[in-house]
Amino acid sequence: MTNIRSEPDALRTLKARLEALNRSTGRRLEVSASECVDNAFAPLATGVLHDLYAATPADAVAVNAFGLGMASRASEGRPIVWVLHEMMSQEAGRPYGPGLHEMGLAPRDLMLVRARDIQTLLAVGEDALRSSAVGAVLLSAWGEAKALSLTASRRLALAAEIHGATLFLARSGADPCPSAAETRWSIGSCASEPLEAGAPGRPSFSATLLRRRGGGETGTWIMEWDREQRTFRPPAPLSGGLVPLAAQRSAAAPGVGTGTRERRAA
Template sequence: MNGRFRTSAPAKALLTRLRAVSGGAAERAHRPPKAGHALETGQALEPAGSPARTERAVERDGLPADAHLDEIFAAPRDGAATGFALAHLPAGRPILWVQDRMAALETGRPHGRALHRFGVDPDRLVMVCARDARDVLWAMEEGLGCASMGAVIGEVWGDPAALDFTATRRLAMRAARSGTAAVLIRFAAQANLSAARRRWRIAARPSFAHPYDPRAPGPPRWRAELFRARDLQPGLWEAGYDAKTHRLDLSAALSDPELAPPDARPRRAG
């Protein structure tokens, strides 16, 4: 345990639960990357035709070898950030999900059926409701140090003093060392200085058309702005999610939705 973030009484219970969900393994060993298949969800982050390099994330036991910290900003009560985060995380892996008290009160808790749509097994999900941002950061660091954890998600409301550049740098370094993806979701927050490798602004858009029922919601659709990144070219896209392949697809945003192909246009109510 580190000394920067205070520990609380349920700390041992949290660590026990993390180890149980991750198969009872001890701290993650620093193993060299193992050659394997390209991570399906990692490749879609580079839009087709972009002059920037195509990102190739190599799997290591199912986890991306170049795991890092992403930061996602969203408006209050906009669930788009949650769906977008899950869409580019490894499917079927254990996840630690930490919310501070205000984030849990204002945005609610994840629902099992909705998690299934994004490749998450609720039985392998560890939910933590922390008192404040300081406890969120401590729990995220502990999760990133746990073997076999597929990803760590943290939700923080507003701009707490504990969430400064040093805190994000600690998370980024722990994610890089452990090979576990980390996502920090920020609600009602300003984009202050951060060590996150990629920083997104996400907003919900009308869903794509349902293939069988024009009145039913179809696949999710988001407005995704990558406003700062170290490894990709910033830009603005229309993002969609293919549940069958667990793939996040980005396409150039159109100023007029009517210019999109019929099957890609947002659905209309009525």
């Protein structure tokens, strides 16, 4: 994982590295337009912009992790550029190497750029989208910002469409607003199910599809991230029998009837 500061010299370094990725790739890889999160979930188009909103400010880590999972699937084995707003780092913490490893991301998979402000974040994201060697771009922003306007989203969506990379804009501490995104999601964290021998469970998310361009079905799904397969999957069903639901009981005292009939617990 490469960490680049968003200073003028660092931005020039970023552009040079993106150009080096282009030369090493040698050709532009086509991205399938029918990529899906999973057969059980809503389809996820590639080469477009997707908006991801944290359900609450406390879900900032969850929306970034979900964005990384989405980017990993959409990148088709090519590098991911993750541009992290400095305010996001202050509010939600900086990326943790072992945690990225648990997500199944190797250092060679990820180029990390820290942006001091939203304008820089947008500029770096647009530059990254222009590189045909980049498979996906994740922009992580904190708070409301005038720079994250409908016009800015249209510029990003156009860059993604022209150059074929998929862009995920993850926002925390902000309300959903109009944009040129193909889909809009609300992401929250969920308790994971422990694995065998009490090992920590897979990262689990509550993902609500709020809007899809052109209309279509929306809904909420519980998704687990499978690091071995690098995909989202439904949670595994609980083993063993289920405890039966308790019968409803009346709030009235025992023996007190309703009318002429006595109400009894089932």
